[in-house]
Amino acid sequence: MTSNKLAVVVLAAGQGTRMKSELPKVLHPVAGRAMLRHVLDAAESLEPERIIVVVGPGSQEVQKAAVSHHIVVQEERLGTGHAVMCAADALSDYANDDSSDVLVIYGDTPLLTGETLKQMLDLRRETPSTKLVGLAFRPADPAQYGRFLLDASGVVEGIVEFADADEEIRKIDLCNAGPLIGEGRTFLELVKGLQNDNAQGEYYLTDLFAAARKDSLEARIVEAPVDDVHGVNSRAELAVAESVMQDRLRAKAMAGGATLIAPETVWFSCDTVVGRDVVIEPNVIFGPSVVISDNVQIRAFSHVEGAKIENGAIIGPYARLRPGTEIGVGVKIGNFVECKNAIFGTGSKANHLSYVGDSTVGPKANIGAGTITCNYDGFNKSRTVIGAGAFIGSNSALVAPVTIGEGALVGAGSTIVEEVPKDSMALGRGRQVVFPERAAFFRELKKKD
Template identity: 50%
Template sequence: MSKFAAVILAAGKGTRMKSDLHKVLHPIAGRAMIDHLMASVDALEPAHKVVVVGAGREQLESALGERAKTCLQEPQLGTGHAVQQAQAQLAGFEGDVLVMYGDVPFVRAATMQAMLDRLNDADGPAAVVLAFEPDDALAYGRVIADGEGRISKMVEFKDASETERACRLCNSGLMAAKAADLWALLDRVGNDNAQGEYYLPDIVNIAIADGRVCAAVTTDDPNEVAGINSRSELATAERQWQEEQREHWMAEGVTLRAPETVFFSYDTQLSSDVVIEPNVVFGPGVTVASRATIRAFSHLEGATIGEGCSVGPYARLRPGAVMEKGSKVGNFVEMKAAVLGEGAKASHLTYLGDAVVGKDANIGAGTITCNYDGYFKYKTEIGDRAFIGSNSALIAPVRIGADAIVAAGSAVSRDVDAGELRMVRAEQMVKPGWADRFHDTMKKKKAAAKK
């Protein structure tokens, strides 16, 4: 495979998003839209990646880090002008150049590869265009091509004849060309148009006029090249992505009780025979092993769920939560940076933070690991088969030994040895008749206040 460079255009202001956040950094399924695209590019191991930036460049450069070079387009004079700004970053590179858009995030690696393969066919196309056939062609630019995909003309909708507008093959804007051809053709693109801009598709018509072959590769999924320019289009992209993932996971043997209510992250990993009840949300970094059940209204992020575990309903698992085989968290239980050992249970109204809970331990309702003193986090260790009574506060750092029992209502601030019972409560005070006298006094006060 020839070496290729990816040029990603992301210099637009994104005014329709009405946001301080750069358009291509808005997330879909927990991942910035440009990162969806970068993941597909990276699957093909490019020799270079150059992102063309403009407005909000600081945000983009910070988000990209060392993953790609950047170049500035200022002023912004069209897509052809934008691609030209990458030429200096690619000085000396003689391979293929793939031009994409940061706000068109779902182009598949296989589609990119098909464009590069066509570019290197025997007829030596000067440029390869990614085309698509939408249900409604609207005002997209048209690609006039024969049955073999050889292009005779590229035309904007406003300039197209009625016959050309009847063509359903549309231009996505994505393109591939040899570096030498790309830079030479771009040098010949003019800006004699209503916007006074330099348009990338013009290189195709210039090459055709020179007698060169240009070709179209057509995607079988128009959603793959859908651009995102507004909050509404962002929501549409999220919905389409989620629908595809739901179908994917059900095909892989996952049960979704109400698929339309379950939301996945870009990196969610599920095994067969997992059952997911309605209204479950997965944030990034979740892995769920086989035969686990995620009950309704649970939220999971950065969590590892073992085989046969049960989560929820109404549970929240935060980053660093690990549930080992057969363990259980019930309603209104929250875990963060905590390990729940094999067969252990925390069934109700519990917070486990910075904790390790041993095998077959039982955590009673209302138990809290008090892990933070306002400055530092501390660890709680609970041994195998320990029993923590309801409404207990374990004040870290503290260790509860194996088979120990902490009596309900205890506030434990010192280690509990294995097999020990620890009860930390104030002595009960009994005042016979006090409540009756209190009620009588308060009723009289209330009656007097109404007069």
């Protein structure tokens, strides 16, 4: 390997009309992250000198998603080659540098990995005679893809589009995936020479291989797994990308020491962190920003997003953890309990049918079934603090802002609106009144009606 500098051009100017969406195509999420962000992650893994994102006109949302990189606007959509031409000014220092490389990838290929891109880069740099490297794959159905033509030594002779191919060429299953990398100076010279003398009047990057052959420049290919180069142009293709990504994330979690009882029913976000000896039961969904420590149990039908779960905790079944929730060591959050922006201390419990929002729950505190922290008054949200070892009786309403002291006890069915001091008992309910034999009298009265 040399110390060649690298620039990556990400093509993200497509309109995505087949998505039928107001959201730009490359911003549709896969595993909770925009497709473009997945592609940028793969590019960033190569540690390039710069990344240039080519976007279409009026694409402020896409520009915002790529704000940390150089943005180029392709005012007219005249093909992939034209998109790279638009980036030429941002690559001007590469035009006179034969010890640099330019990689072109696409913003709608969220499954593309840094490992595959590195193979392309390694081939380009380890064989200096190779001036251009394309990415190929072998789909089960080659369909309408362009075919790579190779000579006996593996050098690319060109790409023949399906419409221009005869029957013999159509039998070839080595197809063009789109991404390519070239030596900086040579690549930009080839791009500069692209012509648009075709029915669409567009400039195509695929023509670079024929141009390289014409100039006696060596071009080769790297063959990628089919899943890596899956492009997304429709909702159906987006669903396929999601399925493949989920399979990858499940495999990663299990390889790291987690048990998934029914892997195909568990859905991760791309940033979900799962510790060792974690057991995840069927039908669990993880939204973004979840961190799970070791020895945690996530029981069936739970939904977790933006939460941190410490060692030994048990969550669910049917629990919902919302953003800002921190579950301490050995905490139990049971069925039909919802937590939002709540911090649970070591060994605390909320086992049944409760809502705990904007709250701090001390170690070994117990929250009874049906308890609600009333954190919102229609205008502002306030916080509830429950001290260590406190016991909250079932069906209680804690009206924030309010503090329940350490070791305090709140009687079942109470509405608490004021501070309960340490080790105190509080009742906030109407006095029970009993009328002997009144029920029998009532029934007789109703019979006469």
